[in-house]
Amino acid sequence: FINNRIKDNSIRFINSVIENIDIRNSYPFITANNLNLEIKNSTFSNFYSDSGYIFEIINSYNHLNVIINDSTFKNTSSILTGKYLNTKISNVIFKDIASTQSIPAFSNAVSSSFKIENSMFYNLILSKGLFNEESSYDLNNIKFNNITSNSKALLYFVYSDVKMNIVEFNDITCIGDRGDSSFILYDSSENDVNMEINNLIGKNSQSNGPFIKIIGDSASIIINNSYINNIKSYGSIIDIFSNKVTIKLL
Structure with a gap:
């Protein structure tokens, strides 16, 4: 996993396939403060973390973004947790999830904004809902x-x-x-x-x-x-x- 505490860094996943990951500790795949995250034309499949999340990001600047485009998440832990995320999601498929943890299946980020468009959520069995309630949403x-x-x-x-x-x-x-x-x-x-x-x-x-x-x-x-x-x-x-x-x- 990646633990990033440097301000204003960027991580990009472009044309990537990340699959068959099993993280057996309390850390997500990436933990970061003040991070721009971009995922484009990528697939996350069979991805499990004991923490419950793939990414944990806490931002303190409005100009930092989480952008996910043209990507698929299949049989994964929850994608996001953190605070103050300006999140834009387009053409994403989120499918084939059986979540037993008592956390939202897609995002547990709080005090954040989400703009989600042209996306599909299907074949899901959830212990909680999809999103943390303490953020704003435009679907x-x-x-x-x-x-x-x-x-x-x-x-x-x-x-x-x-x-x-x-x-x-x-x-x-x-x-x-x-x-x-x-x-x-x-x-x-x-x-x-x-x-x-x-x-x-x-x-x-x-x-x-x-x-x-x-x-x-x-x-x-x-x-x-x-x-x-x-x-x-x-x-x-x-x-x-x-x-x-x-x-x-x-």
């Missing part, structure tokens, strides 16, 4: 298929604005505690925040709680031009436990 043209999650939510967001555009989900099963397991859980906490969902297509899925659950003090929710069919949920499809919420269905 565009994303497909979720054949996923089972044993947690409060597959997509869990807390006190940050969220944007989703052209999101398709099919064959999603949320099997957490009855009444408390959703596809989307949005918690505004004490903040005035917004969640905007455009062109959502959802079908052939079930949850042990409301399919979309909204909690917290104040939130504005817009769901536009969306189609939901053949959904089985314990309770309402959309359930609101919020002191003040505005919902627009367009």
Whole structure:
């Protein structure tokens, strides 16, 4: 593994195949402070770390980025953990994961921003959801298929604005505690925040709680031009436990 504590370094994986890795200690593959990370046209396959993660990055400068393009992650530990990551992901496939650790399967980074587009998540069995809830997310043209999650939510967001555009989900099963397991859980906490969902297509899925659950003090929710069919949920499809919420269905 690589342990990098030098400021403002860069690591790039270009046209790479990294496979059959088994790290039997408490360190990820790469641990770094203030790192630019780029992964392009690469494959990570059969990659396991006892730490639960491939990369751990803690940044303190906004100009540092994590950029992942045109790459595949198959049967791996969680990709990212850390803080203050400016993350841009495009044309990524994340598949064939059976996660038994109680951490998000894709990223456990906090206080970070994620822009994810033109990507697919499928054939996943998860003990937690996909992402850490304490970051902001912009999802565009994303497909979720054949996923089972044993947690409060597959997509869990807390006190940050969220944007989703052209999101398709099919064959999603949320099997957490009855009444408390959703596809989307949005918690505004004490903040005035917004969640905007455009062109959502959802079908052939079930949850042990409301399919979309909204909690917290104040939130504005817009769901536009969306189609939901053949959904089985314990309770309402959309359930609101919020002191003040505005919902627009367009």
